[in-house]
Amino acid sequence: MADENFYPFTLIESKWQKAWADSAAFKAQHSKDKPKYYLLEMFPYPSGKIHMGHVRNYTIGDVAARYKLMQGFNVLHPMGFDAFGQPAENAAIKNKTHPAAWTHKCIDWMKTELKRMGFSYDWDREVSTCAADYYKWNQWIFLKMFEKGLAYKKASPVNWCPSCETTLANEEVVNGGCWRCHTAVEQKELEQWFLKITDYRERLLEDLNKLMQWPQRVVAMQANWIGRSQGVEIYFRLKGSEKIIPVFTTRVDTIFGATYIVLAPEHPLVKEMIKGTSQGKAVLKFIDKVAKESKVVRSSADVKKEGVFTGAYAINPVNNEEIPIWTADYVLMEYGTGAIMAVPTHDQRDFLFAKEHKLPMRIVIQKSLSFPDATQISEAYEGDGIQVNSGQFDGLPNQEAKIKIAEWMEKSGIGKIETHWRLRDWLISRQRYWGTPIPIIYCKKCGTVPVAYEDLPVELPQDVVFTGEGGSPLGKADKFVNTNCPKCKGPARRETDTMATFFDSSWYFLRFCSPKFDKAPFDKEETKYWMPVDQYIGGIEHAILHLLYSRFFTKFLTDFGILNFSAEDGSASGGNEPFVKLLTQGMVLKDGEVMSKSKGNVVDPDGIIKKYGADTLRLYILFAGPPQTEMEWSDKAIEGSFRFLNRVWRLVEKVTSHQSPVTSPGEEEKRQIHSAIKRVTDDIERFNFNTAISAIMELVNYAYQAGPTKNVAEAAVLLLSPFAPHACEEMWELLGHSGGISRSGWPKYDPQVLRQKEALVIIQVNGRVRSKINVAPGTSEAKVKEMALADGSVKKWIEGKPVKNFIIVPDKLINIVV
């Protein structure tokens, strides 16, 4: 936009982008003379264009990075691309190009766009996960895990997306569907590679306590996902047999109220126990029916619980009671032991089921002195109380009984105190081409053999055909598949699955510390200096997946002796927690909805940059609201940010062109400047960028009202520079400075200046504001009291009423109670 009414942002922005690149202004170097600050934003998947979500994420990070740089920190602020993944493959099938070509084109374009935003990245450290010198180290890490038994292959039912034609990790199944295409996920029995993340479940849970500076909800989500539950595994015996049915419960205090047992329809014992009984046919029919139901339907809460009696009985080991064994769809094979003891009086699901099928009930926890009959109750009582009908445990509070019963059962050998976890091992095999080949060779003689370290990388072959007709494309690349066994040198076949891309992103923050290191995934000395990441910024959608996996990687790499760093203050991350502080930014909405092509409500950053410049876009996206919350994009409101930049520009013009006399700054002006410095500094520290910007606006408004001076202009430009760096560099130069604004130091405020000459004291009568008076700071209470009582409008309110009390907050407020 070449309009004389507006400042020439197009020229200015390209000028400074070039200047920063030419002078390597943001190059990070290991140095001992300055404190380090590692600021990281989640790297993007190179889908082509950047969207407003990227703009917001990276602008938040850039302000923090530039601010820390001005404060004199040695800032590491890198950027790269999470470049493997399925969209590239889909694009290849559709456009008849190669995934590599498509990806590289996207990366080039995204880089151009990121540079156009003026982000202060050290581009010398750029990494792409699809580059052989990156994924080589994926393979290297995998081999280490294989050696230590953390990577293993096993046949098991796995999540299968029929549309993507690949397996999925549990973390990638969202509401029973594929996280990417939402197709309903099926179960399939396959032999697949897993990572033993369950070995780290205790530490992954325990160390959440160290993450004091993470959003609580992310910590809660991870704890939830890991899902520890403590209880007792109870051994019921099948009547007329030596077979044991283990049952897991967190409420062992209710064991004396167990009136029946329920097995999941898939439970292997079910088919065995019905052999030759009259119930056999009905049970088989039921099992068959459940098997046909999809997982989604079966787990929806409002569906009525169904089940049938198996005809068999179990012996409750605490009282040798015979209780019937049922099978029902509300018991899941995947959780616990696939069998439950049912206590209808103290579990609502059991209650509903027992009522429906007229099964017996017995109260064993009494909530008050009144003792309802089990036939009278209308719902299960799940709260605390006193044990009844519980043998030698009668009369104990149930929480106490829980411990005593568990200990007693363990001692008597009829149960075992156990901890159950929700977290499962991480399935990483993908039947896809565009990923890291798993460095394993299958030999008829030697079995599963790892590729030798010196033979890495196992390169992805380029000449592969993409038909989109299913099956792993690598499986059809004979040249790739057929190889020799590293051990016996005989003919062998390569693994044709590739790694899930979350493997790639689980350690890229370590690679950034030494992106060109060629002896290991990273240089231990460099990670020791730069790690942990001081501030990590990204979307909430990674609260579980990426953040949990990265924590896992950091822990085992430390255990392997490959990684070694400690947090400087020791508090946030006493070692092996990768991210000290986490900020999850909110989404950018338009018309109350997420921007999407199908809804036609996408605002393209490119168009905004053309119209107003990158500085305006940066400023607006931060000014619209706090970074953690959702923001509503407004085409109208962004003009306010543009107007403001022009207003600052004209302020600088006035100061430089009119040669306004350099007067020594007045008291009030100094106070305004220092107050703004304090507010902006405090707000940036807390990531309250929206209020930081409004503080600068107030300073500029003051300058217009009081008459602009060089002092005010310089302060405003310095404070604004992390937000609108191009315009501020230019204005800084116009104001007669050289050497770049990012090296000019962050302004400091003087608390002395902030001390006011006069304090405004609010006078309240009975808690309501009635008047205001100015007093000298530190005026005695007696004097203030006297002044308040003498105030005309106050007199009116206290007339004829006895004053009961005075509340005085020095230099701030006085409340007269009448």
Next chain:
RNA sequence: GCUGGAGUGGCGGAACUGGCAUACGCGCCGGUCUCAAAAACCGGUAACCGUAAGGUUGUGUGGGUUCGAUUCCCACCUCCAGCACCA
């Protein structure tokens, strides 16, 4: 159901440890400049009563603590997000 969060003008939002509710911006209204417009600059803008001075009400709802509550406590409502027949 459990977990985490949010509810403030016409709109986005502010109020850091209880002390002037609505800063800053958008929008709207008025003015200055101009032949006119754009741009800019200045002023006004929670609701209600009042010409005004001034007053009353007001931060999802209902209670409580306090001299004083958007802020703390209790109960509830609504919305968002995550998990969930988890035994």
